[in-house]
Amino acid sequence: MGKMYNIKPINLLQGEKMEGYLNSLTKPKGSLGEVEEIAIQLAQITNEDFPEVTPPGIIVFAADHGIASEGVSAFPQEVTVQMVHNFLDGGAAINVLGKQIGAKVEIVDIGVAADLDRIGLHRRKIRHGTANFLEGDAMTREEAWKAIEVGSDMATSVIENGVKCLIIGEMGIGNTTSSSAILSALSGLDVEDVIGTGTGITTNQLEWKQQVIRQSLQKRTPDPTDPIDTLSKVGGLEIGGMVGAILAAAERKIPILVDGFISTVAALLAQRLYPEAKGYLFIGHRSMEVGHEHAIMLLEKKPILNLGLRLGEGTGAALAFPILQAATNIVKEMATFESAGVAEKI
Template sequence: MLSVQIPGLDLHIGDQVKAYINTLTKPAGSLGRLEELALRLAEITGEPFPEVSPPGVIVFAADHGIVQEGVSAFPQEVTVQMVSNLVQGGAGINVFARQIGAKFKVVDVGVAAEVPKEGVAHQKIRYGTGNFLKEKAMTTKEAQQALQIGYSEARELIEQGVKCLIVGEVGIGNTTSSSAVLASLTHTDPAEVVGFGSGISNEQVQHKIAVVKQALLFHQPKPQDAIDILSKVGGLEMAAMAGAMLAAAESRIPILLDGFICTVSACLAKLIAPLSADYMIASHHSVEPGYQRAVSFLGKMPLIHLQMRLGEGTGAAVAFPLLQSAVSMVKEMATFEQAGVSTQKANELIEN
């Protein structure tokens, strides 16, 4: 089992930054959640004036045997095509990663086909998971291996100097696995968390719910055991994403969460190491019905709501400039004293 040592937030630095923010030339609290974000980034990094650039983006790719049950709008062959598009720079996450100047990496942990040789970190554990309606998705050893791979890949980016981690995923069938994982760890009826995923019909959604319910009855995953859940109904990329988050938290690197699949993977990371959740920031509100359940499990509130559900890390990359705004506010905004604003005028400004 992956062992990590995650430090607590630096609350002393947080107190200092909170007091400093209240001296800036603005009414107290007038920049709303940007002030909260600046405070949290200081507590995460242990730095009063933290850096969040450059960000690092890791996209983990894997396939899911559960697609054999007709739960997706697309065939499994699409996963390898998506990986090829990522390598060529044409995917949504490529666009947004370039926009924010991110270091970018694609990792194959379980695609059910051979992926391009160039531009991919080849860490394939197996060719897709098993059909968890009929068998375990993976072995315990494979789940642990995927966690370790995610951890190691994130460590490599951190050693290259990234100051914020975004993890994404590609893999047909992954919303079904994520729904099964979430229902397991939150004791939730699958009907409340299963959604349209890649764009299936209402009839297919009902079938997808039935598949998840039957699988959970068959496997009986242990709600407090992340490895047990992963091995029975999870995904290789989900395990890798959780491992990457643990590496970031251990190194005091903020983790900017993407949508549904990423947030469910974050729940698994929290099960493994509860303090890791302190290093997570929810970026955007996914329209997948299970998202609210997952983000509530983490105790987070997303920064934006753009009705996104693409995955890949796209929502997190789009929200990343908000982190830049928060740290720039603290670094560059003048205090009342620096601006030559009198205490009386400052108090009047604060009161108004």
């Protein structure tokens, strides 16, 4: 059994107070649409009249997947290592977007299949990638809890350094296969409904990927009522890391900006473990992965952006962050009808 989290329900009264304040600003009532909904949710999360989301912090969890040996990905497994080096060199999309929003990007080796030792890398490896879940469980229950703990430690550390909004991302060849298997197990949806081409496989590869997942689920029989059973049987170490990061941030009343398909599946696992965690989540965007829409619907959320993205790394969440920032600035800086001397109604 892993660590227990004390996640309080979000404060709905603070949200009502925020709604009243938004209605006093110099604009027609509700005219900023979803930006106002974001401001209300931020008030509910932080319990503050003037919520803050800056500075944001980005944590990218990197791990490998044994299932990649079944040829389910368009890229070879070595790409995980190569991309970790790219992150540390500052050359990946998440580095560029992180810089744009003033976020420090933390890279965590939670289960890369190779040994990495570089300055700036958080070395928290639990094992050298998961096992091939077509042949056996991806990891033990203990390893799944350890992954959650690593994610929790990382989030706690960045929050203690002053981060006001947590962006989670991942890197791991084969992780759309793992996420599709988790989603199918948790939702009861057929594999065909939750699986797409990942980062660009062919139709034949897609059919093979579906077959691999279907067979794996039949063999592993993950328990849909037990998120840790599902994570350990068909999950990934980086997915576990993101679950822990979400739970630690929710416990500290920090808004969590979730990225695409893989991190939304992690959010779903977090919500199944602690239903109250859902109130602390924002979905940054709707990705091109077909399963993403199902995962978002299960969380009863509305994605902020829809830009046809399918990269991961936290990129969609980093792109959505300025919308959260805009919501807080509107509340802080706009005049009220009274202060501006503007007539409210004719």
